[in-house]
Amino acid sequence: MRITQKEPQAILEIIKQDSWNYDSGGNLLNNLLESFQEGFPVRNVLQLVESQNEESVRAGSWILSELGVKACEVFQSTKLLIDSSDPKVRFHYLDCILMCATESDGDSIGKVLFLLEDEASFVRWRAMDILCKLDATQISSGLSWMESVDREHTVMYSELQLLRDSLHESVSFQLLEEYVKDGSPIQKKVTIVVAIRKRLEPQKIVQLAKTSKDDDAIRFCKSLL
16 A cells, blocks of 8 residues: 555654564555555655654664665755764765765765774775765865864874775876785775776786785675675
8 A cells, every 4th residue: 555645754753652662663664665666755854863762863864775866855964964972873974975975075075984993893984985986076075174174183194095096096006005005994894995986807906806816805896796
């Protein structure tokens, strides 16, 4: 049966309740997602992501991740989700950055680079995945934002220089090998991202990952190649 306009609001009210649980509420979430896809106003998802209930915020971030370009309608209103203390929210919201961030959203793209050292391994994995898929303009805007902000962070701009250089220049396999052998953990992950963006042969990318001895890089290549 097709969901009416009244029913999705009722579902929203249920999900906003303190007793609702994200991990066991899959059917409701799927019904609500279908409603958004069929025309329920996307701005209504703000009722979830602006909630004080962590489960509701998690649900809202998942819906945004599934909406594709529809989520761009509320992108500017939801950008702080990437700073959430909930790793699942950070994970889901990365999809919105991929789909919606433009040249003027360097702050959001820069934060994807910061997530290369996230405490959650699945968030680090997703950050690498997103960096492989962002276009050159998006990457450039994120790097420019990082260079311009006066902010202490353990991800250093210099560690990302290879990524910037690779946007407009060819990168030799020998140089990539040097980075994965002697670079920092961030540089090693960035090197794998560059290798994938440059469409190196899968065998060579796997070789780089093994050479890096970086667990994240090795797992990432196993899952994608």
